[in-house]
Structures are given as C-alpha cells and as structure tokens.
Amino acid sequence: MNEPSELISAFIGKNMFVTPGFAEKVCRENETGTILSALASVQRCATPVLLNEELFKSMFSAALSAGKASACIPCVSIVESYSELPQKREVAHFVRHYRARYESIKNVLMNRPDLQGSVSIKRALERKTMDRLSLIGMVLDKYETKNGNFSLLLEDTTGTIRAVIKSDKKNAFTTAKEITMDEVIGVTGSCNGNVIFVNDLILPDLPIMEFKKCPEDVSVAFISDMHVGSKMFLKDEFAKFITWINGDIGSEEQKSEILKIKYLFIIGDLVDGIGIYPEQDNELEIKDIIQQYDECAKYLTQIRKDITLIICGGNHDALRLSEPQPVLDKRYAQSIYSLPNAIFVSNPATVNIHAGKGFPGFNVLMYHGYSFDYYIANVESIRLNGGYDRSDLVMKHLLQKRHLSPTHSSTLYIPDEKRDPLVISKAPDFFITGHIHKTSVCNYKSTTMISGSCWQSKTAFQEKVGHNPEPARVPIVNLKTRDIRIVKFAA
Incomplete structure (x- = not known):
C-alpha cells in the first residue's frame, strides 16, 4: 500500500486531516510504522484537527524519538451542554421544573442507606404513633424558634410537613444552619402528628469515588475572567502567559513541563461586556462588544494549536444572564469561533477530557459562578470564614x-x-x-475544586463592594499525578 495514502487514511480515522504533500514529507523524514502505532492508541478527536508541521511535531516528537507509541492527542467530548431553544415560559413551567429537580435529587438521596425506606410526606402524616421513619423533601421555609431550635417546612409531591431540629442534636443542628431555601434533603426521625422530630439531616452530597489518575503525562490549565475591553485588562501579563504556555521562555526542563499542557479551560467573562454595572463605560477601552471579542481572539489565536481550548460564557459575555447560558453568540463572537482548536459549551456544562483505551477520562464540571454572591452573603459559615476570599467553601457547599x-x-x-x-x-x-x-485550589472527596483567577486589575465597582482580586494566576494540574501548581504572571 502507498505509505502517504495509508497515513492520510489513518489520520482521517482520528478526525485529523493533512495535505498529500505534507503526508509525503512525513513519510520521507520518519518511520511510518511508528506514527501508525502511535495513532492506533489515540482517541478520535472530538472536533476536526488540521495537522500542520508545528502541531505534528508537538504531538508526535516523543513517539518518534523513542520509537514507540507515546503520542498525546487532546481528546474532548461534551457530556452535557445546554442547547434548548428559547420559548415562552409560564407558571406551569416553574412547577414542572421544581418537580423535575426534586425527582433528580431524590434519586441521588435514595442511594443513601438511611433513606432507602423513605415514605412520602402524605404517608408520614397518616402515622398514628411516634414511629421512626425517613422522608425526602424540598425546603419550603426555615426559621429559628424562640427555644433555639430550627424549624423546616418540607414539601414533596404529596404534601408538606414541619421538621424540628433540636439544638441537642449536634450534627443535625449544625447541618440545619447551612440549609437554604429550595434544597432537597433527607430527614430521619420520629413523626408525631404533623411534625417530624429530626434525628439526622442527610444532604445529597458526593459519593466516595476513585481519585482518578491518567496513565499519560499530560497537564491541563485553567483561566477565567479575561475581561478584554476593560481599561484594567492586564495586557502585558496575558501576553507573558501566552509566551509561557507556548514554551518560548524558561529552561529546557521548564519548557518540557509546559509542553505537556494539552487543554486550556476558559471559564467565562472573556470580555468586559457593555452595561454590566453602573458607569462601566468610563472603565472601557473598547466600547463595542464585537470589537471586544475581536481583540480577545487576537490573543487566543496566539496560543499553540496543539492545546484544545474549552470555552464557556459568563455574566459579562454577550449572553442572557439566565442560566444555563448558551454557548457564545456567533453574532458577536464570530472571531472567537474562527479559532481551529476551540470547543464551545454552555454555562454550566460538563466535558470529558483525555479518555483513551482502558481509561474513562476526567469529567470536568464548568460553571462561571454567578450564584456565588448569594451564598457568600447568606451562608454564615462561608461569610464568617473568608467570604469572597474562600470560593472553595462555596464550591464545597454546592457540591454537598x-x-x-x-x-x-x-x-x-x-x-x-x-x-x-x-x-x-x-x-x-x-x-x-x-x-x-x-x-482557589482544594480537593473535596474525589473532586478537585479550582476557582480561576482573572486578568483585570481592581475596578472602582470592585473597590466599592469590597472585592480584592488576585489577578494573573494560572492553576496547572498534571493529570498523571493530580499534582497542582499555580503559576503567577503578575509582579
């Protein structure tokens, strides 16, 4: 078989494309069998990749030098990204929405041993004696009684019941302090009339899972809140980041580590937007939203093409504020869509990266974090233990x-x-x-929680509300070891 044709067919099978001339050049300069062996162990690319000489060397240099299949091709699959079309919403939609939420989280809670025999609220109210029971409900109301106890009004699809958590039930009482409206929780206790006296409150929480590690020596980087278009956008620091991630600075050992980065997540607020907060126009260098995205694209296009960019929107992007936010709007961000190595998802979204033969990959939940402001203000344990300085506490709260x-x-x-x-x-x-x-970087159970930095110095609005940003910091995770380091690009 003609070697260039064989190579072209193998690349097409992995959703990678080369010109016949480039395929002939590769066959002349390299051992074709080595490249085919490397390709055989590579997962098919989620989006088409045009393979040029720079990208080919970045992906296959290790395999060619070692004479074995050790190439690392980025692999991204979208697990969940919201794409429903807009429609008129009525009260009935809200009712069905909350029922769907209740059923989803109820199914999670039913896996807990203490709740597998749960009864409906209607059945609980029919009990004539102080029987011990468990049930699952959504929090409709919460208050602290004059005796220092907590009272919750719980609701399911069959009715409502009052749940009382006495202060001498230490674990349940501590958990009750963190409860906010509309959560779905489980309770165990004794029912008397229309009240259940709670022994334990059970959150959906995360299960114990394997702390996955990838067989390949690959890294992933995370950034967010670029805010291109703002006068406070840190151009020099972001340019330094681009030079760094392209492997153009540092020792040979440092460059070798940098070139292991194959994924870059961008978690919203690519641009500063228009009319986001009062008198924002006084702080804008670029006052046209399309031009803001064009300027952003000029930076992102400089990043080496063997890195896959996974991008979602945020509250400053040209999108509706209501969540889930859809993918970036092509009417305004067409220049971003021209990036050949970019994948676009909704906010929130879940993507899987680096799955391969015998390895399921890593599921990455992306969420810009617009709800964080509410929980920092309303959950006492977050507010009193760092607030905006402790996004890890908010993330843990939401995972629970x-x-x-x-x-x-x-x-x-x-x-x-x-x-x-x-x-x-x-x-x-x-x-x-x-x-x-x-x-912020922290592990909770088997989940690594990472909050991105920003590329914008403090604005007048942030100063007014007491925010103290720490810009130009990039968390890097080695997927083989799960070791994390934070690289700083600001002086």
Whole structure:
C-alpha cells in the first residue's frame, strides 16, 4: 500500500486531516510504522484537527524519538451542554421544573442507606404513633424558634410537613444552619402528628469515588475572567502567559513541563461586556462588544494549536444572564469561533477530557459562578470564614447540595420543565469556576475544586463592594499525578 495514502487514511480515522504533500514529507523524514502505532492508541478527536508541521511535531516528537507509541492527542467530548431553544415560559413551567429537580435529587438521596425506606410526606402524616421513619423533601421555609431550635417546612409531591431540629442534636443542628431555601434533603426521625422530630439531616452530597489518575503525562490549565475591553485588562501579563504556555521562555526542563499542557479551560467573562454595572463605560477601552471579542481572539489565536481550548460564557459575555447560558453568540463572537482548536459549551456544562483505551477520562464540571454572591452573603459559615476570599467553601457547599444554585433567588434561571440543568447529576472529577477573581485550589472527596483567577486589575465597582482580586494566576494540574501548581504572571 502507498505509505502517504495509508497515513492520510489513518489520520482521517482520528478526525485529523493533512495535505498529500505534507503526508509525503512525513513519510520521507520518519518511520511510518511508528506514527501508525502511535495513532492506533489515540482517541478520535472530538472536533476536526488540521495537522500542520508545528502541531505534528508537538504531538508526535516523543513517539518518534523513542520509537514507540507515546503520542498525546487532546481528546474532548461534551457530556452535557445546554442547547434548548428559547420559548415562552409560564407558571406551569416553574412547577414542572421544581418537580423535575426534586425527582433528580431524590434519586441521588435514595442511594443513601438511611433513606432507602423513605415514605412520602402524605404517608408520614397518616402515622398514628411516634414511629421512626425517613422522608425526602424540598425546603419550603426555615426559621429559628424562640427555644433555639430550627424549624423546616418540607414539601414533596404529596404534601408538606414541619421538621424540628433540636439544638441537642449536634450534627443535625449544625447541618440545619447551612440549609437554604429550595434544597432537597433527607430527614430521619420520629413523626408525631404533623411534625417530624429530626434525628439526622442527610444532604445529597458526593459519593466516595476513585481519585482518578491518567496513565499519560499530560497537564491541563485553567483561566477565567479575561475581561478584554476593560481599561484594567492586564495586557502585558496575558501576553507573558501566552509566551509561557507556548514554551518560548524558561529552561529546557521548564519548557518540557509546559509542553505537556494539552487543554486550556476558559471559564467565562472573556470580555468586559457593555452595561454590566453602573458607569462601566468610563472603565472601557473598547466600547463595542464585537470589537471586544475581536481583540480577545487576537490573543487566543496566539496560543499553540496543539492545546484544545474549552470555552464557556459568563455574566459579562454577550449572553442572557439566565442560566444555563448558551454557548457564545456567533453574532458577536464570530472571531472567537474562527479559532481551529476551540470547543464551545454552555454555562454550566460538563466535558470529558483525555479518555483513551482502558481509561474513562476526567469529567470536568464548568460553571462561571454567578450564584456565588448569594451564598457568600447568606451562608454564615462561608461569610464568617473568608467570604469572597474562600470560593472553595462555596464550591464545597454546592457540591454537598448537588445543585449549582438551589435557592430560587440565588441566580436567574430557565425553568426547564423536563429537567433542572443546574442539578449536579454525576459527581465530577474536577469542578471549575471563576467569577470571584481569586484563585482557589482544594480537593473535596474525589473532586478537585479550582476557582480561576482573572486578568483585570481592581475596578472602582470592585473597590466599592469590597472585592480584592488576585489577578494573573494560572492553576496547572498534571493529570498523571493530580499534582497542582499555580503559576503567577503578575509582579
């Protein structure tokens, strides 16, 4: 068989494309069998990749020098990205939306041993004696009694019941302090009339899972909140980041580590937007939204093409505020869509990266974080233990609730009647956010939580509300070891 044709066919099978001239050049300069062996162990690319000489060398240099199949091709598959078309919403949509949420989280809670025999609220109210029982409900009301106890009004599809958590039930009482409206929780206790006296409160929370590690020595980087178009956009620092991630600075050892980065997540707020907060126009260098995206594209196109960019929107992007936000709007961000190595998803979204033969890959939950403001203000343990400096506490709180914005007023949202897209239906390997403008890295159970930094110095609005950003910091995760380091690009 003609070697160039064989190579072209093999590349096409992996959704990679080369010109016949380039294929002939590769066959002349390299051992074709080695390249075919390397390709055989590579997962098919989620989006078409045009393979040029620079990209080919970046992907296959290790395999060619070692004479074995060790090429690393980025692999991204979209697990969940919201794409429903806009429609008129009525009260009935909200009712069905909350029912869908209740059923989704109820199914999670039913896996807990203490709740597998749960009864409906209607059945609980029919009990004539102080029987021990368990049930699952959505929090309709909460207050602290004059005796220092907590009282919750719980609701399911059959009725409502009052749940009392006494202060001497230490664990349940501590959990009750963190409860906010509209969460779905489980309770165990004794029912007396129309009241259940709670022994334990059970959150959906994350299960214990394997702390996955990838067999290949590959890294992933995370950034957010670029805010291109703002006068406070840190051009020099972002240019330094681009030079760094392209491997153009540093020792040979450092460059070798940098070139292991094959994925770059961008978690919203690519541009500063227009009319986002009062008197924003006084702080804009670019006052046209299309030109803001054009300028952003000029930066992102400089990043080496063997890195896959995974991009979602944020509250400053040219999108509706209601969540889930769709993918970036092509009417305004056409220049971003011209990037050949970019994948676009909704906010929130879940993507899987680096799956391969015998390895399931990593599920990455992306959420910009617009609901964070509410929980920082309204959850005492977050507010009193760092607030905006501790985005990890907010992320842990939401993972425990298995919802990105459980309280009705914590964010604007679309009342999808089929499902609640903000439910965390599956435990992620990574939970990645932005919005707070401060980097935070922490593990909770088997999930690595990462909050992105920003590329904007402090604005007058941030100063007014007491935000203290820490810009130009990039978390890097080695997927083989799960080691994390934060690279700083600001002086």
